[in-house]
Amino acid sequence: MALRTKSHDMGMHTERLSGRTQQRFFEPDEEENFTYPGAFEVDFNKRAEFDAAKLTPTEINHKIRELLSKGNGTIVMKNPGAKHGVAVGILNKLNLIIEGSLGYFGCGLIDGPNIRIKGRVGWSCAENMLAGTVIIEKNAGSTFGAAIRGGDLVCMGDVGARMGIDMKGGTIIVGGRAGAFCGFMMQRGRMVILGDAGKNLGDSMYDGTIYVGGKIEDLGVDAVPGEMTELDCQWLERKLKLYGLKAPNGVKNMTKIVAGRQLWNYDNLEPAEKKLIL
Amino acid sequence: MCGIAGLIHRGKTGEIGKEMTAMLQSLKHRGPDSTGYALYGSPKGNALIMRFKAAEQEEMKHGFHIHDQVKERKVEVEKRLKELGATIVSEEDATEYAYRYVIDFGGDKRKLANYIEDIEGVEILSLGYGLELIKDLGDAATVTDQYHLKGFKGSHAIGHTRMATESDVDIRSAHPYWAYPFADVSVVHNGQLTNYWGGRRALERKGHRFMSNCDSELIAVYLADKMQQGAELKDAMTDSIDELDGVFTYVVATADSLGMAKDVMAAKPMVLYESDDLVALASEEVAIRSIFPKEIDTFDPYEGEVRVWKR
Numbered sequence: 001m002a003l004r005t006k007s008h009d010m011g012m013h014t015e016r017l018s019g020r021t022q023q024r025f026f027e028p029d030e031e032e033n034f035t036y037p038g039a040f041e042v043d044f045n046k047r048a049e050f051d052a053a054k055l056t057p058t059e060i061n062h063k064i065r066e067l068l069s070k071g072n073g074t075i076v077m078k079n080p081g082a083k084h085g086v087a088v089g090i091l092n093k094l095n096l097i098i099e100g101s102l103g104y105f106g107c108g109l110i111d112g113p114n115i116r117i118k119g120r121v122g123w124s125c126a127e128n129m130l131a132g133t134v135i136i137e138k139n140a141g142s143t144f145g146a147a148i149r150g151g152d153l154v155c156m157g158d159v160g161a162r163m164g165i166d167m168k169g170g171t172i173i174v175g176g177r178a179g180a181f182c183g184f185m186m187q188r189g190r191m192v193i194l195g196d197a198g199k200n201l202g203d204s205m206y207d208g209t210i211y212v213g214g215k216i217e218d219l220g221v222d223a224v225p226g227e228m229t230e231l232d233c234q235w236l237e238r239k240l241k242l243y244g245l246k247a248p249n250g251v252k253n254m255t256k257i258v259a260g261r262q263l264w265n266y267d268n269l270e271p272a273e274k275k276l277i278l
Numbered sequence: 279m280c281g282i283a284g285l286i287h288r289g290k291t292g293e294i295g296k297e298m299t300a301m302l303q304s305l306k307h308r309g310p311d312s313t314g315y316a317l318y319g320s321p322k323g324n325a326l327i328m329r330f331k332a333a334e335q336e337e338m339k340h341g342f343h344i345h346d347q348v349k350e351r352k353v354e355v356e357k358r359l360k361e362l363g364a365t366i367v368s369e370e371d372a373t374e375y376a377y378r379y380v381i382d383f384g385g386d387k388r389k390l391a392n393y394i395e396d397i398e399g400v401e402i403l404s405l406g407y408g409l410e411l412i413k414d415l416g417d418a419a420t421v422t423d424q425y426h427l428k429g430f431k432g433s434h435a436i437g438h439t440r441m442a443t444e445s446d447v448d449i450r451s452a453h454p455y456w457a458y459p460f461a462d463v464s465v466v467h468n469g470q471l472t473n474y475w476g477g478r479r480a481l482e483r484k485g486h487r488f489m490s491n492c493d494s495e496l497i498a499v500y501l502a503d504k505m506q507q508g509a510e511l512k513d514a515m516t517d518s519i520d521e522l523d524g525v526f527t528y529v530v531a532t533a534d535s536l537g538m539a540k541d542v543m544a545a546k547p548m549v550l551y552e553s554d555d556l557v558a559l560a561s562e563e564v565a566i567r568s569i570f571p572k573e574i575d576t577f578d579p580y581e582g583e584v585r586v587w588k589r
Contacts, residue, residue, distance in 0.1 A: 161545075
């Protein structure tokens with residue numbers, strides 16, 4: 001990736017930018033088949049079950065890795081008991097079925113697995129998720145999908161406040177209602193709320209799109225209605241069908257919210273220049 | 279970070295001592311400094327239950343004459359009760375410094391509370407017909423064993439595990455708080471109130487007393503003040519959403535009700551389970567799971583939400 005020189009041209013600085021934002025982490029060609037060093041080869045048809053009732057969160061996470069190392073591509077966890085920090089840091093392809101509820105920070109920092117949770121999840125589910133799918137059959141707590149970068153995060157029920165705060169990509173879908181401050185400082189990705197949305201929706205969002213099927217209590221700073229296009233409708237139809245969900249009044253009648261971009265006072269600046277301003 | 283919990287059995291009594299202990303013990307990681315219970319048993323006629331302490335637990339370890347002083351304070355309490363026309367029906371020493379008296383008293387409870395608390399080192403933890411408020415240092419298992427709470431039966435309860443952030447680690451700063459001078463009203467809170475000193479000054483001017491420097495006590499006194507003016511519990515709680523500033527989720531209990539309120543930012547957690555027989559709520563679902571062997575549906579209340587349930 002060539003270094004950008006706009007800021008040089010503007011005379012803001014003379015040094016070569018060499019920070020993290022200038023680095024290339026992945027080859028585009030390997031994106032679809034990328035696996036982490038040390039990832040386990042698993043067979044989705046090889047299935048294992050374990051009971052988490054008497055295990056600590058650390059023991060549960062070790063158990064998942066142990067079963068992965070034995071080639072199990074489908075793992076069923078019974079009795080998770082709403083414990084915190086369960087099923088985190090899974091950087092492997094895997095079908096994980098959780099028969100119960102999770103506490104805080106469940107499924108955080110994952111890249112690749114498909115997870116179905118048959119109960120509820122507490123605060124900060126799937127935080128920083130990179131890829132894969134997480135489907136929750138019941139309700140979810142606050143900061144659902146905070147800072148996710150990719151993948152599909154789906155809650156069939158209601159979610160709490162600050163869903164998708166700081167999200168940088170991926171898709172979050174909610175079958176029911178969502179609380180206040182959802183999409184706060186959202187930077188990229190799509191959020192779909194089939195029910196009502198709480199106050200300050202999309203507050204200070206930089207980019208990304210929010211679709212709402214029900215009522216919106218009010219919009220946050222710099223969040224504005226956008227025009228629903230045919231492309232939006234097609235995408236919504238396709239995505240909702242994947243998870244067996246339907247917009248209560250049809251996707252065409254959903255409200256689209258985007259960034260007004262009035263807060264983009266550093267729109268044309270390079271990362272190093274943004275740091276100077278912020 | 280503190281842990282709060284509440285439960286109410288509808289139309290019956292249950293093993294609330296055992297249940298609340300399980301809930302609070304599973305929230306121990308949210309606050310190991312102290313644990314408190316407000317348990318609501320079955321009222322027996324006009325018998326008033328007074329829980330009070332005559333010293334802090336720490337004082338008992340370090341004071342030169344504290345053991346004698348505690349005995350003297352207890353004698354003074356009994357003397358003053360007699361002066362006010364109260365009859366002691368029974369008494370129990372829960373610990374060397376905390377007591378449970380059942381008294382027969384038909385007079386002014388505020389006057390009684392003020393006169394008793396005028397004794398140095400004495401604080402009434404609760405005064406009520408059903409309410410018994412117990413709080414001490416340590417986790418739920420420790421406090422339950424110390425005060426023999428596992429066999430306590432009743433209709434509803436609230437509890438708290440405290441991580442001290444705003445004030446000292448002592449019994450007076452532990453939750454729940456009794457909403458002096460109202461019989462049977464208690465409060466637990468998770469969060470920080472940013473208008474504590476302004477609110478406290480306004481309420482002290484009205485004649486209300488504060489026993490600690492803990493911001494959570496403001497909620498109890500605030501609700502007591504509102505109810506003194508004739509407000510219903512739910513209305514007082516609804517007003518608190520606008521008038522209390524900061525981040526908070528609190529749970530309040532009265533003789534026959536359990537309520538919860540959440541600030542407009544929804545910054546502090548709360549999970550609810552509601553059925554025809556029982557309502558249980560806690561900072562984390564793991565606490566509710568501790569009393570349910572079977573799979574249940576739970577949900578989060580929303581920002582600015584106030585809910586009240588009758589037993």
